[in-house]
Amino acid sequence: MASTDIQELWAGSHQLPSWFIEALEVPREEGFVDIGGSKVHYFRWGTRGKPPLLMTHGFLSHVRCFAFIAPFLAGEYDIVAYELAGMGDSELHSASTHAGRGANMIAVAEAFDFFSGPVKPTIIAHSFGSSVGVTAMELAGDKFAGLIICDLMIMRPETLREREEKQGMGPPGSGDATRPNNIYPDYKTALGRYILSPPQPVGEPFLKDYMAYHSLRQVEGGWTWKFNPLVFARTEDDNSAQQQLGGRVANLQHRLAIIYGENSQLFDADxxxxxxxxxGTHIPMIAVPEAEHHLMLDQPIAFVTALRSVLALWKHGQA
Incomplete structure (x- = not known):
């Protein structure tokens, strides 16, 4: 298993810790499922019939951000982590608005028969993927056991405006949908262009290189990004949904928890x-010490512990 993930090109300069290697050796299934006529890439761990978990990633990321997290939960759960349309190895399709992505999340759960068992599935999602989870809960919250939001950008409207005006940063997911992805002449050059958003150092540098390698693909002439630039296309409804995220989260009448990086630029004390x-006073909000926005790259074991804690409390009926 680890041989498909650990390649000399990215791992050769690192001394990989045993916990990471062992996590990648936990048996998993990899494949594609058809959702609305498009291929969706997924990994699956655990045992059929155990409580289901549905995971997804942040904007322009991919399923491997959970490849070294999910194995720590695999003993007690049936876990599917999937890639959002147009990201990683998943195809882009017409339903890539915020409403369409939420409906697709429900369809993925249905495709894996997650709604037929005695225990409803729990969503665990990072950043942009958490906004997809919020939409899925708005559309069909009664089908799910709950949503664990992982460092979703939630700010006051005036803070968002200041961020855009003074820092020159557009709304999440901003970019040029008409501009094709660059092709870099070699892997080293491409790696140098891999920048986390928001920019930050990481607690475990080898994990950044791991994520970068699996964000790229070889093409004629060099290396390019896997994501489809059309994911940058946004509607007014998408922008409105983003601006109202705080209220949407607070108003969800379903079980929620928020896990965030104590030093995150996107979800902080304010x-x-x-x-x-x-x-949202009823929502437990748990800060991971020494972590910024990219929790799984900064403090992966602490992040696992936070997830385990929330899931254990929910399993025993505690809010």
Whole structure:
């Protein structure tokens, strides 16, 4: 298993820790499932019939951000992690608006028969993927056991405006949908262009290289990104849904938890206060020490511990 993930090209300069190697050796299934006529790439761990978990990643990322996280949960759960349309190895299709992505998340759960068992599936999603999870809960919250939001960008409207005006940063998912992905002459050059968003150092540098390698593919003339640039296409409805995220999260009448990086630029102490002011006082919000936005790259074991804790409490009926 590890041989498909650990390649000399990215791993050769690192001393990989045993926990990472062992996580990648946990048996998993890899494949594609048809959703609305498009191929969706997924990994699956655990045992059929155990409580189901549905995972997805952040914007322009891919399923391997959970490839070294999910194995720590595989003993107790049936886990599917999938790639959002147009990202990783998943095909892009027409349903790539926020509403369409939420409906697709429900369809993925249906494709794996997650709604037929005695225990409803729980969604675990990072960043942009969490906004997809919020939409899925709005559309069909009664089908799910709950949603664990992992460092989703939630800010006051005035903070968002200041961020856009003073820092020159557009809304999440901003980019040019008409511009084709660059082709770099070699892997080293491509690796040098891999920049986390928001930019940050990582607690475990080998994990950044791992994620970068699997974000790229070889093509004629060099290396390019796997994601389809059309994922940058946004509607006014998409922008409105993003701006209202705080209220949408606070108003969800379903079981929720928020896990965030204590040093995150996108969800901070003021975000906690803002969600509470909007009515989200019932939502547990757990800060991972020494982590920024990319929790699984900064503090992977602490992130696993936070996930295990929330899931254990929910399993025993505690909010």
């Amino acid at each position: 975000s906690v206060a803002y969600v509470k002011e909007l009515g």
